[in-house]
Amino acid sequence: MxxxxxxxxxxxxxxxxxxxxxxxxxxxxxxxxxxxxxxxxxxxxxxxxxQANGSLLKDKEGNVIGSELIGQSFSGDPSYFHGRVSSIDYKGEASGSNNYAPSNSALISRVQASIAQWQQDNPDVPIQELPIALITNSGSGLDPHITPQSALVQIARISKLTGISAVELESLVSEFTESRDLGVFGEKRVNVLKLNLVLKEKLEK
The missing domain is CATH 1.20.5 (Single alpha-helices involved in coiled-coils or other helix-helix interfaces)
Incomplete structure (x- = not known):
């Protein structure tokens, strides 16, 4: 050998x-x-x-309607809370954003269109009260959360369309406002899908 x-x-x-x-x-x-x-x-x-199974959310019939980690678009129905803008239409397989500079013409056009849509959907709310988070894309394009203020400024529109009192909607937003992680990291936030699930149940009663 x-x-x-x-x-x-x-x-x-x-x-x-x-x-x-x-x-x-x-x-x-x-x-x-x-x-x-x-x-x-x-x-x-x-x-x-x-968490191991994707943090899935189900409706009252037990049907899976999404994940609490991935945002969804509700912009087609003004009677629901709207989330952040997504340049990838909330496609989970395509996480990311265009990463445009503030001077980019495509970004300026998109923001102007978002502002115009906001004014159309929320005529009773001054443009000065529009939170920047509602017209800007998150880094992943999949952010399921908005700031509490971003939810509160939509209450006038939703109350008018659904007949649910502003006080009840404010209580709902408060109930679904999540605290900072470990009380220190991040900011207070509201999961739009969770909030709209409860809102949907109220509308169906």
């Missing part, structure tokens, strides 16, 4: 080295490709089942 020589010292036969490499490859394939995924998946399903 052939051997390998290094600096005058005889080492293990080549065949033995190949056999060791083969066993190591099989061992790490089993550990990293089978055992680790099974253990991590099992722990996730046991400890965090909702």
């Amino acid at each position: 052939s051997t390998m020589v290094h600096e005058g010292q005889e080492t293990r036969p080549r065949g033995a080295i190949l056999w060791i490499a083969l066993r190591a490859g099989v061992l790490f394939t089993v550990l990293c490709g089978i055992i680790y995924p099974l253990v991590s998946t099992g722990l996730a399903q046991t400890l965090f089942p909702d």
Whole structure:
């Protein structure tokens, strides 16, 4: 059997080295490709089942209507709360934004169109009260949240269209306002899909 020589010292036969490499490859394939995924998946399903399955939200009939991590467009129905602008139409497989500079003509045109639509949908709210978050795209284009103020300024429109009192809608926004993570990180926010799910139930009563 052939051997390998290094600096005058005889080492293990080549065949033995190949056999060791083969066993190591099989061992790490089993550990990293089978055992680790099974253990991590099992722990996730046991400890965090909702998050592990995509943080899915269901209606009262049990039908999946989306994920609390991915925004949806409600701009076609003025009787619901609207979320942030999405340059990718909230397509989960295409996360990202155009990353335009403030001087970009396409961005300016899009913002002007968003402002015009806001004025059309919310004639009772002065343009000065329009939060910038409602006319700007998030970095991912999938942001499911808006600021509490962005929800409150829509109440006049929704109350007028649905007949639900402004006081009741304000209470609803307050109920679904999430605090900063660990009380420190991020900002207070409102999940638009969760909010609209409850609003939908009220409208169907």
